[in-house]
Amino acid sequence: MxxxxxxxxxxxxxxxxxxxxxxxxxxxxxxxxxxxxxxxxxxxxxxxxxxxxxxxxxxxxxxxxxxxxxxxxxxxxxxxxxxxxxxxxxxxxxxxIGVMPQELNLDPFFTPRGALEVQAGLYGVPKSQRRSDEILELVGLSDKAEAYARTLSGGMRRRLLLAKALVHHxxxxxxxxxxxxxxxxxxxxxxxxxxxxxxxxxxxxxxxxxxxxxxxxxxxxxxxxxxxxxxxxxxxxxxGRMDSRTMVIVPDNPVTKLPATEGVEAALRDDGSLVLQYQGNQTSAEQVLEAVRAVGIRIRDVRTEEADLEDVFLALTSSRAEEPADDQDQPRRGMHRVKL
Ligand SMILES: Nc1ncnc2c1ncn2[C@@H]1O[C@H](COP(=O)(O)OP(=O)(O)OP(=O)(O)O)[C@@H](O)[C@H]1O
Ligand SMILES: [Mg+2]
The missing domain is CATH 3.40.50.300 (P-loop containing nucleotide triphosphate hydrolases)
Structure with a gap:
């Protein structure tokens, strides 16, 4: 350092x-x-x-x-x-500080190398300390160094924005x-x-x-x-703040009755598995399993799911979700989206 x-x-x-x-x-x-x-x-x-x-x-x-x-x-x-x-x-x-903004604000008539040189000039980086080629290489734009920004794809423009944020070290x-x-x-x-x-x-x-x-x-x-x-x-x-636990049970026989015990919330998923939610500091896994067996469910398989950041996020932000979202973009499959 x-x-x-x-x-x-x-x-x-x-x-x-x-x-x-x-x-x-x-x-x-x-x-x-x-x-x-x-x-x-x-x-x-x-x-x-x-x-x-x-x-x-x-x-x-x-x-x-x-x-x-x-x-x-x-x-x-x-x-x-x-x-x-x-x-x-x-x-x-x-x-x-170097900032890669959310908006794609590029001058369409600059090439990536040109844009980096201008940016370096704005920040007063001396010629001897410029490393445009190294930065273009880092972001995978070397082969586009001389292409006009307006001919770059959206992803390439994002790479260029990252490169611009890095020019002044x-x-x-x-x-x-x-x-x-x-x-x-x-x-x-x-x-x-x-x-x-x-x-x-x-x-x-x-x-x-x-x-x-x-x-x-x-x-x-x-x-x-x-x-x-x-x-x-x-x-x-x-x-760690999230003390909620989720146990997922794959039953051996069809579930006809959901386990009912205080502190445990039970639900059936479409695939037939049984989902049980409880607070780790109030209910033990043993108590949950007992409640499951008590309604005649035989357990073929069991696993637990940890709370993730989405649970924390939703718990913290959902209480005041009365204001509408200002804008929306498309959710992507397999990735957690923030929902309001
Ligand atoms: N130039 C502006 N003039 C007026 N209101 C604005 C302006 N820019 C942002 N706002 C408002 O300020 C609030 C915060 O906007 P901001 O863009 O900072 O949110 P964000 O957390 O970045 O949202 P997102 O996740 O959608 O990018 C919003 O209500 C937005 O409509
Ligand atoms: Mg934003």
């Missing part, structure tokens, strides 16, 4: 990002009320982490990320990036929905790169609606809903 990365100075924040009391109110359009997109968020992202920012559509994730990127002006609060206050040290704080890489609508190959490329960059010391912040991905990739997760942070913890602790 470099001196800069380890910080060390007492006045330096040891966090990659420190946000306090962050508010954003968008002015309403014609006849529209103003929108409180962020309602006073405190958030600390540890250096070196892969940090997940999760929340339903319209929660305020992109607003927060775009404030970090300097694309949206905050209404109140403070943001410090790698120890540099965004208002007092705009240049240093901007240099510390940022300490922090922010990815807003990097895998929305991309194919398996690109998704794997993204996550392989993210892991590699993180191993080299880069702090990663990402949003995704694919909770399996967040669960797999992130050390720590914050969940925001309606502009407020409703949870922040290590992924392991978040999962």
């Amino acid at each position: 470099s001196d800069e990365q380890t910080g060390g100075k007492s006045h330096m924040s040891d966090a990659a990002i420190r946000i306090e009391g962050l508010r954003k109110t968008y002015r309403g359009g014609k006849g529209q009320p103003e929108k409180h997109a962020l309602k006073g968020i405190d958030l600390t992202v540890p250096r070196g982490s892969v940090f997940g920012l999760l929340g339903p559509n319209g929660a305020g994730k992109s607003t927060l990320i775009n404030i970090l990127a300097g694309l949206v002006v905050k209404s109140a609060g403070s943001v410090s990036i790698w120890g540099f206050d965004q208002d007092q040290h705009p240049r240093q704080s901007r240099a510390a 940022p300490k922090i890489l922010v990815l807003d929905e990097p895998t929305a609508g991309v194919d398996i190959e690109l998704r794997q490329m993204l996550w392989t790169n993210v892991r590699k960059l993180n191993e080299q010391g880069m702090t990663i912040i990402l949003t995704t609606h694919y909770l399996e991905e967040a669960q797999e990739m992130c050390d720590e997760i914050a969940i925001i809903n309606h502009g407020e942070k409703i949870a922040q913890d290590s992924t392991a602790n978040l999962l």
Whole structure:
């Protein structure tokens, strides 16, 4: 690690990002009320982490990320990036962060190599320190280096956005929905790169609606809903909060009567298996099995299913789901979608 990365100075924040009391109110359009997109968020992202920012559509994730990127002006609060206050040290704080935005905002008349050179110029990266070819190689765009951006496919444009976020060697890489609508190959490329960059010391912040991905990739997760942070913890602790257990029993004989015992919720799945839900701290597996046998069910097979991030997410966000989602995109098969 470099001196800069380890910080060390007492006045330096040891966090990659420190946000306090962050508010954003968008002015309403014609006849529209103003929108409180962020309602006073405190958030600390540890250096070196892969940090997940999760929340339903319209929660305020992109607003927060775009404030970090300097694309949206905050209404109140403070943001410090790698120890540099965004208002007092705009240049240093901007240099510390690279953002891959959710929107595909590329100039159609630049080639990938051209776009990277322009970006490097904007960030004042000296010619000797530019490594456009290396970055194009990293994102798998070497063979498209001289193609016009408008001729690139959607997936290739996403690769180029990632490349652009990397040109100034940022300490922090922010990815807003990097895998929305991309194919398996690109998704794997993204996550392989993210892991590699993180191993080299880069702090990663990402949003995704694919909770399996967040669960797999992130050390720590914050969940925001309606502009407020409703949870922040290590992924392991978040999962550990869920004490609900699910036991799935494959019966040997058709189930004619569901087991009924306090604290156990029983249901039949279409495939004939019996699903039993209970709280691990209130009911033992033995009590569940007894209840099953008591109604004459013989057990051919039994397995348990662990709570996953989707359960945590739904438990935390569903209580205040009265506001409609602002936009929807297509769910993909086999991946968990956030439902409202
Ligand atoms: N430029 C804008 N003007 C007015 N309202 C906006 C603007 N941008 C976002 N909003 C509103 O602010 C809220 C938060 O939007 P934001 O894009 O931050 O959500 P998000 O969590 O990124 O959602 P998604 O998961 O759909 O990307 C939404 O209600 C949205 O309609
Ligand atoms: Mg968004």
